[in-house]
Amino acid sequence: MKSLQIKDKTLTLIQRSIPDRQEGEALIRVLMAGICQTDLELLQGYQSFAGVPGHEFVGRVEESSDRPEFVGQRVVADINVGCGLCSWCLQGDQRHCPQRSVIGLRGHSGAFAEYLTAPTGNLHLVPEGLSDREAVFAEPLAAALEISQQIHIKSTDRVAVLGDGKLGLLTALALRVFSPHLVLIGKHPRKLELAAAQGISTHLIESGQNTIAKAGPGPFDILVEATGNPQGIDSALDYVRPEGTIAIKTTSHARTELDLARITVNEINMLGSRCGDLDLALSFLERKHLDVLPLIEAIYPYADFQEAFDLAGTKGSKKVLIDLQSSIP
Amino acid sequence: MKSLQIKDKTLTLIQRSIPDRQEGEALIRVLMAGICQTDLELLQGYQSFAGVPGHEFVGRVEESSDRPEFVGQRVVADINVGCGLCSWCLQGDQRHCPQRSVIGLRGHSGAFAEYLTAPTGNLHLVPEGLSDREAVFAEPLAAALEISQQIHIKSTDRVAVLGDGKLGLLTALALRVFSPHLVLIGKHPRKLELAAAQGISTHLIESGQNTIAKAGPGPFDILVEATGNPQGIDSALDYVRPEGTIAIKTTSHARTELDLARITVNEINMLGSRCGDLDLALSFLERKHLDVLPLIEAIYPYADFQEAFDLAGTKGSKKVLIDLQSSIP
Numbered sequence: 001m002k003s004l005q006i007k008d009k010t011l012t013l014i015q016r017s018i019p020d021r022q023e024g025e026a027l028i029r030v031l032m033a034g035i036c037q038t039d040l041e042l043l044q045g046y047q048s049f050a051g052v053p054g055h056e057f058v059g060r061v062e063e064s065s066d067r068p069e070f071v072g073q074r075v076v077a078d079i080n081v082g083c084g085l086c087s088w089c090l091q092g093d094q095r096h097c098p099q100r101s102v103i104g105l106r107g108h109s110g111a112f113a114e115y116l117t118a119p120t121g122n123l124h125l126v127p128e129g130l131s132d133r134e135a136v137f138a139e140p141l142a143a144a145l146e147i148s149q150q151i152h153i154k155s156t157d158r159v160a161v162l163g164d165g166k167l168g169l170l171t172a173l174a175l176r177v178f179s180p181h182l183v184l185i186g187k188h189p190r191k192l193e194l195a196a197a198q199g200i201s202t203h204l205i206e207s208g209q210n211t212i213a214k215a216g217p218g219p220f221d222i223l224v225e226a227t228g229n230p231q232g233i234d235s236a237l238d239y240v241r242p243e244g245t246i247a248i249k250t251t252s253h254a255r256t257e258l259d260l261a262r263i264t265v266n267e268i269n270m271l272g273s274r275c276g277d278l279d280l281a282l283s284f285l286e287r288k289h290l291d292v293l294p295l296i297e298a299i300y301p302y303a304d305f306q307e308a309f310d311l312a313g314t315k316g317s318k319k320v321l322i323d324l325q326s327s328i329p
Numbered sequence: 330m331k332s333l334q335i336k337d338k339t340l341t342l343i344q345r346s347i348p349d350r351q352e353g354e355a356l357i358r359v360l361m362a363g364i365c366q367t368d369l370e371l372l373q374g375y376q377s378f379a380g381v382p383g384h385e386f387v388g389r390v391e392e393s394s395d396r397p398e399f400v401g402q403r404v405v406a407d408i409n410v411g412c413g414l415c416s417w418c419l420q421g422d423q424r425h426c427p428q429r430s431v432i433g434l435r436g437h438s439g440a441f442a443e444y445l446t447a448p449t450g451n452l453h454l455v456p457e458g459l460s461d462r463e464a465v466f467a468e469p470l471a472a473a474l475e476i477s478q479q480i481h482i483k484s485t486d487r488v489a490v491l492g493d494g495k496l497g498l499l500t501a502l503a504l505r506v507f508s509p510h511l512v513l514i515g516k517h518p519r520k521l522e523l524a525a526a527q528g529i530s531t532h533l534i535e536s537g538q539n540t541i542a543k544a545g546p547g548p549f550d551i552l553v554e555a556t557g558n559p560q561g562i563d564s565a566l567d568y569v570r571p572e573g574t575i576a577i578k579t580t581s582h583a584r585t586e587l588d589l590a591r592i593t594v595n596e597i598n599m600l601g602s603r604c605g606d607l608d609l610a611l612s613f614l615e616r617k618h619l620d621v622l623p624l625i626e627a628i629y630p631y632a633d634f635q636e637a638f639d640l641a642g643t644k645g646s647k648k649v650l651i652d653l654q655s656s657i658p
Contacts, residue, residue: 088571096571096595150596230589242417242425251593260559260585263601264577266425267479270599272592 003113004305006043007050011309013302018115024066025117028059028075030324032132032299033111035312036140037166037228038251039104043309046253047106054111055079055104058126058135067120074126076138077118078278079103094122095275112305114324124278127286133299136321137170137292138281144171145284146276147224147247153178157221160184160203162236164191166295166319167249168226172200173290175224183217185239188316194294220244230254233270242266247273295319301326332442333634335372336379340638342631347444353395354446357388357404359653361461361628362440364641365469366495366557367580368433372638375582376435383440384408384433387455387464396449403455405467406447407607408432423451424604441634443653453607456615462628465650466499466621467610473500474613475605476553476576482507486550489513489532491565493520495624495648496578497555501529502619504553512546514568517645523623549573559583562599571595576602624648630655 005014021027034056042049057077061070081101082094089097103118104110126135144167153159159179161172164186172184172195184195185203192202203217219241225232226249233256236246248270263270284290297318300308305322312320334343350356363385371378386406390399410430411423418426432447433439455464473496482488488508490501493515501513501524513524514532521531532546548570554561555578562585565575577599592599613619626647629637634651641649 233589248589248593251590253588253590255586256589257584257586259582260562260577260601261580261582263599264580264603265601267601267603269601270592272589272594272596272598274593274596 001114002302003052003109004054005051006053009043009045011043011306013305016113019109019117021063021117024119024121026064026067026070026075026120026123027062028077028116028118029062030054030057030059030111030113030116031074032136033057033322033324034136034140035309035320035322040309040313041253042105049105052109052111052113052116053104054113054116055102056136056139057111057116058132058138059111059116061123062115064120067123070120070123070125074132074135075123076126076135076278076282077103077124078122078275079105079139080275081108081119081122112322112324124282127282130282130285133296133321134285134292135282137295137319138278138285139275140167140170141174141284141292142276142278142281143167143249143274144174144276145280146273147171147249148175148178149276149280150271150273151222151245151247153222155179158218158241159222159224160218160220160239161224161226162239163225163227163229163232163250164188164195165226165228166317167228168224169195169295169318170292171224171226171249173198173292173295174284176200177284177289179222183220185216190316191318194318197294198291222247225250228252230256233258237262237266237268240266240268243268245269245271247271249273296321299323330443331631332381332438333383334380335382338372338374340372340635342634345442348438348446350392350446353448353450355393355396355399355404355449355452356391357406357445357447358391359383359386359388359440359443359445360403361465362386362651362653363465363469364638364649364651369638369642370582371434378434381438381440381442381445382433383442383445384431385465385468386440386445387461387467388440388445390452391444393449396452399449399452399454403461403464404452405455405464405607405611406432406453407451407604408434408468409604410437410448410451441651441653453611456611459611459614462625462650463614463621464611466624466648467607467614468604469496469499470503470613470621471605471607471610472496472578472603473503473605474609475602476500476578477504477507478605478609479600479602480551480574480576482551484508487547488551488553489547489549489568490553490555491515491568492554492556492558492561492579493517493524494555494557495646496557497553498524498624498647499621500553500555500578502527502621502624503613505529506613506618508551512549514545519645520647523647526623527620551576554579557581559585562587566591566595566597569595569597572597574598574600576600578602625650628652
């Protein structure tokens with residue numbers, strides 16, 4: 001099969017054999033996959049990654065021994081594959097298994113390939129009404145919704161999302177369900193307009209205006225830091241009230257510098273947030289709690305992967321998808 | 330009256346007039362005051378402080394118009410003096426009033442002087458059974474106990490305090506009430522022995538051994554970072570489990586560098602923690618939930634303030650107190 005591969009910070013299209021299906025795994029034909037900021041970081045050397053990237057995808061099950069009823073069905077997947085034996089796995093949360101592999105990220109080949117394997121226990125059936133280009137948002141949407149599973153967001157809380165990148169935009173649309181008056185704070189008028197079109201309040205940070213706490217909105221009870229910038233925490237602290245909460249979504253591998261005294265003196269609660277519940281995400285998509293289609297920048301055929309990655313890495317780009325069903329050169 | 334003063338990073342003993350008592354304030358004769366790490370930082374230029382330092386103290390009320398029954402009584406004080414009008418003050422929490430002054434720290438003369446003033450609403454009567462040298466611990470003990478007011482510490486939680494400095498030691502003794510098997514992790518055998526003498530489990534980090542997570546104890550559910558070192562967070566992350574909590578007590582003004590990805594990937598909860606409830610602290614002291622007397626390094630007469638500050642700044646020093654009732658040169 002054809003597959004993308006990252007090696008030595010280079011992305012290439014290679015020919016490789018279809019992955020062996022282990023016991024309890026399904027073989028999945030990939031239909032569509034999304035390029036995440038983390039994929040771009042892997043390409044820059046994050047985690048010294050070498051292998052097949054791709055962790056946002058929708059596919060169709062081709063083979064499964066333990067769940068034959070899945071064959072022919074469209075699925076999305078939890079990307080964390082636990083050992084099944086540790087205390088985390090035994091309580092049903094593979095996300096923090098210390099021995100875990102992560103599809104497309106660590107020790108498990110990803111979705112920028114014709115086929116991949118995944119444990120059937122990680123699969124979630126895609127409701128019929130959802131198109132591939134919607135279902136491919138399930139993984140990042142689950143990550144966005146994870147905040148609502150960690151913090152009790154009440155309708156009276158003043159909530160903001162800082163950062164109108166791919167994840168920031170998605171997070172604003174997702175959390176608005178819990179917080180109708182949520183504010184999205186960003187630097188890209190085009191992105192903010194997209195959010196506004198779905199009824200979200202927005203605030204534009206004018207260029208050159210970095211610390212705008214006094215002029216800008218806030219202070220907020222809950223602020224989601226989704227700038228994608230290691231220094232995003234510094235800005236986040238400008239917007240949050242004493243005893244408020246900052247949920248951190250940025251997973252940059254660059255080191256962050258911050259003034260810890262601001263956190264202690266104001267007794268700020270900083271909470272790291274990562275992957276979430278795919279079922280909740282699929283439910284949000286199926287019930288149209290948000291419309292993800294305007295978040296798509298472009299859909300590329302497989303052959304144009306380089307162009308797709310280049311566009312995804314362009315400042316201000318929305319979600320770039322790759323159609324794996326397209327004919328392969 | 331005689332008073333210490335910090336100006337241009339220099340500590341001097343000066344003569345100044347007794348402070349004017351404002352409406353609602355009491356005039357307090359200082360009996361004893363403790364030197365805090367923050368006092369040492371003020372002397373190094375933190376917050377460009379200029380004035381009379383001292384925020385850990387016990388004194389005797391000499392004058393009070395609105396609470397005449399306080400006159401002659403020994404008191405300790407909440408150091409945060411709010412505006413009385415903002416939403417924080419109106420809900421009874423001056424600690425986060427944006428207009429607040431802070432006794433001995435910001436806009437309000439402190440306790441290294443014969444007299445100071447404080448709002449009577451900030452005063453707490455010292456129970457008769459407590460000596461001055463015990464009561465002077467009320468302020469830092471309240472700060473140590475603040476963690477128990479922010480986080481629900483259950484007896485089954487694995488809890489550790491990282492850092493056996495003045496505040497770390499006090500915090501371990503205080504939180505042990507909630508967590509009998511709490512572990513104090515430090516670098517000073519002498520300090521750890523003090524804690525062990527009060528029944529606390531300890532772990533010594535051998536010198537040169539910085540990241541000892543694999544060899545050391547843990548992982549912990551709740552870790553109190555009390556290293557006093559801006560890089561203490563990095564070490565704290567080695568000891569805490571995924572989805573665990575780090576309570577940050579270090580208020581160093583130096584900037585901290587950290588790997589944010591460790592916080593997001595492991596979904597760590599980081600919580601800043603500052604001043605606490607003086608009444609709770611006095612109750613802990615009165616009921617002998619902990620014995621603070623072994624935490625005293627030395628008590629100096631007022632005249633030897635320079636020696637006292639030098640000793641307090643010595644690595645590994647315990648709490649240094651100044652007896653303000655001693656004869657003044």
